[in-house]
Amino acid sequence: MPSTQHLLLKQLLASATGTLTGKVPKLAAMRLGFEVLSLGQVMPWNVFLEDANVDGMAAEWVRPAAAQAERVLLYLHGGGYVLGSLNTHRGLVGALAQRCELATLAINYRKAPEYPFPAALEDALLAFRWLQKQGYAAHNIMVAGDSAGGGLAFALALALRDAQEALPAAVIGLSPWTDLALPPPVLRRVTHEESQVLEAFEIRGWGPLYAAETPLAHPLLSPVHADLHRLPPLLIQVSDAEVLSDDVVRFANKARAAGTPVTLQVxxxxxxxxxxxxxxxxxxRLALDRVANFTHTIWAAQLASKQAA
Known part of the structure; x- marks a missing residue:
């Protein structure tokens, strides 16, 4: 049973987005609105910010005081590949970094429609390789993202695997977008279920903006259509009430069937x-605590393996 706080949040979101239902807000207005909403964020205590330049791409270090020296988290924000920035997710990244005790690099990857696929993926690859140039071994890097950022994190792991490059220690998807093709059952949920936020922001138009001339079912756009063998451990969190939940569960089951270690938390x-x-x-907060538990388990397993070798 969702908490009273969540029920209140749901009512506020429904009220705020209800007037947009059936309309198509301009992308510039959506971007501005998201940025304005982010002004009320507060960073967790003892988490510090530092501007970063990742080979010309704007980025930001989010460093908790208790951060481990040799390990790092790469964070890819959500926003349907068209919205979001370092500003909009700073508080979430700070809370996650603090719990995981990891210095976290958040990047401002390029957005569609100005920069369609594969721009966001290229930027994620650039950041992962940049971290290695800074001295972080691939097995000491984790990658996480929410919504479209979660799908992008999975695409990053797929691209590294296909290029026969070293893989991250784990990949974490928070409500990840795994199928931009939006099959008919998902479209029916968008139309008929209580999904005001996604409906108001016209999720059906976001995928094509990012894909441009590339088919929506391309595996680096929609990881659910990829061959999911030989990937690092995955943590996937989703709510059963989300529009995208069926696709997320399908992705998790397919990855498990391919032999990839998957922790699915619904x-x-x-x-x-x-x-x-x-x-x-x-x-x-519970979900973020579970992410931290997952990361600590991965590091502990690495240490045990090293000691046994």
Whole structure:
């Protein structure tokens, strides 16, 4: 049963987006609105920010005081490949970095439609390789992302595998977008279920903006259509009430069948992007705590393997 705080959040989101239903807000207005909403964020205590330049791409280090020296997290924000920035996700990244005790590099990857596929993926690859040039071994890098950023994190791992490059220690997807093709069952949920946020922002138009001339079912656009063998351990969190939940579960089951270690955590009755509201929604804090537990388990398994060797 969702918390009272979450029920209140759901009502506020429904009220805020209800007037947009059936309309198509201009992309510039959506971007501005998201940036304005981000002004109310507060960073967790003892988490520090530092501007970074990743071979010409704007980025930001989010460093908790207790960060491990040799390990790092690469974070890819969500926003349907068209929205979002370092500003919009700073609080979430700070909360995650603090719990995981990891210095976290958040990048401002290029957005569609100005920069369609594969621009975002190229930027994610650039950041991962840049971290290695800074001295971080691939097995000491984790990659995480929410929504479209989660799908992008999976695409990053697929691209590294196909290029026969070293893979990250693990990949974490928070409500990841794994199928831009949006099959008919998903479209029916968008149309008929209580999904005001995604409906108001016209999720059906986001995928084509990013894909441009590339088929939506391309495996680096829609990882659910990829060959999912030989990937690092995956942590996937999703709510059963999300529009994209069926695709996420399908992706997780396919990855397991391919032999990839998958931890799937399904939450009950929560809105998409509930992680963003960690300051006042207890389910969001619980989800982030579970991410931290997963990362600590991965590091412990690495240490045990090294000691046994």
């Amino acid at each position: 939450f009950e009755g929560l809105v998409h992007w509930w992680h963003l509201f960690w300051r006042f929604v207890p389910e969001a």
